[in-house]
Amino acid sequence: MNDPSREFLRTDFGHEVYDKWYLEQGSYNFEAPEFVERHFPFYEKALQLSKSDSILEAGCGIGSYSRAFARRGYHIVGMDLSPNFLSEAEKITQRENLEIEFILGDYNEMNFEERFNVIFFEGSFFYQSKEGLVSLLKRIHEALTPNGRVYFVHKNPSIWQKGYPITNWSQIKKNVFVLQKAAYDENDGVEKCIWLKIDLETQKHYKCDFFVMHLPPDELKDCLMAAGFMNFHFHKKRRLGNFDPKNDNDFSVVAKK
Numbered sequence: 001m002n003d004p005s006r007e008f009l010r011t012d013f014g015h016e017v018y019d020k021w022y023l024e025q026g027s028y029n030f031e032a033p034e035f036v037e038r039h040f041p042f043y044e045k046a047l048q049l050s051k052s053d054s055i056l057e058a059g060c061g062i063g064s065y066s067r068a069f070a071r072r073g074y075h076i077v078g079m080d081l082s083p084n085f086l087s088e089a090e091k092i093t094q095r096e097n098l099e100i101e102f103i104l105g106d107y108n109e110m111n112f113e114e115r116f117n118v119i120f121f122e123g124s125f126f127y128q129s130k131e132g133l134v135s136l137l138k139r140i141h142e143a144l145t146p147n148g149r150v151y152f153v154h155k156n157p158s159i160w161q162k163g164y165p166i167t168n169w170s171q172i173k174k175n176v177f178v179l180q181k182a183a184y185d186e187n188d189g190v191e192k193c194i195w196l197k198i199d200l201e202t203q204k205h206y207k208c209d210f211f212v213m214h215l216p217p218d219e220l221k222d223c224l225m226a227a228g229f230m231n232f233h234f235h236k237k238r239r240l241g242n243f244d245p246k247n248d249n250d251f252s253v254v255a256k257k
């Protein structure tokens with residue numbers, strides 16, 4: 001029996017079925033303006049922002065952080081691999097009368113040379129291997145101007161893995177169900193996530209699965225150095241203050257070129 005209607009169709013960020021679900025049901029994944037505003041004093045201090053800085057938000061989604069930068073007069077470019085999120089980002093930005101350049105692109109393939117003073121990731125810094133991380137950090141290093149800074153949040157695997165596995169079933173419409181499951185594999189330091197959308201009416205089913213690696217902080221330091229970053233600081237997550245590897249779930253990284 002090889003009935004194609006029973007096969008799961010592959011989706012990911014950038015696929016309209018996954019993105020539509022993410023926008024409608026998973027909108028909490030995009031940060032609310034109040035949340036973004038609350039943490040802005042931290043970003044300005046930790047990144048030593050200056051109004052002449054040119055900033056790239058990598059993985060900007062619907063542009064919540066990009067708009068916060070633009071409202072304060074920074075020159076910001078938002079980049080994402082999803083055309084669906086970017087078109088939403090453009091609509092909201094126009095409604096607010098702000099001007100932001102949004103570009104469609106995969107940050108693992110970005111090819112800028114000394115173009116940005118700051119590259120900013122919030123909830124969008126993903127890698128699948130140590131080599132992949134070093135290669136991404138090298139691209140970031142190349143795209144930064146001298147003294148440029150990169151910002152991202154990183155998990156602390158030894159503490160954070162205790163919250164796993166997570167399984168969540170939801171019914172999003174009559175006869176349409178979504179299963180989300182995430183498990184942490186201690187041996188290879190990888191979070192394995194799966195998303196299934198099961199539509200009993202149309203019999204079309206969709207699947208997205210992805211691995212996200214979370215190296216321990218010391219290995220992250222090695223990768224930053226291998227990519228050319230010699231000057232970096234691990235803060236508490238979105239707060240000034242030193243990260244505590246024994247107790248903190250995750251941390252905010254600022255590295256300077």
Ligand SMILES: C[S@@+](CC[C@H](N)C(=O)[O-])C[C@H]1O[C@@H](n2cnc3c(N)ncnc32)[C@H](O)[C@@H]1O
Pocket residue numbers: 013014029030031058059060061062063064065079080081082085105106107108121122123124126
């Ligand atoms: C959890 S959302 C966060 C969005 C936004 N930073 C926020 O906090 O509102 C992650 C975003 O990263 C984007 N993304 C994931 N991998 C990417 C890549 N390799 N290049 C560009 N964007 C990527 C996704 O499309 C998605 O919009």
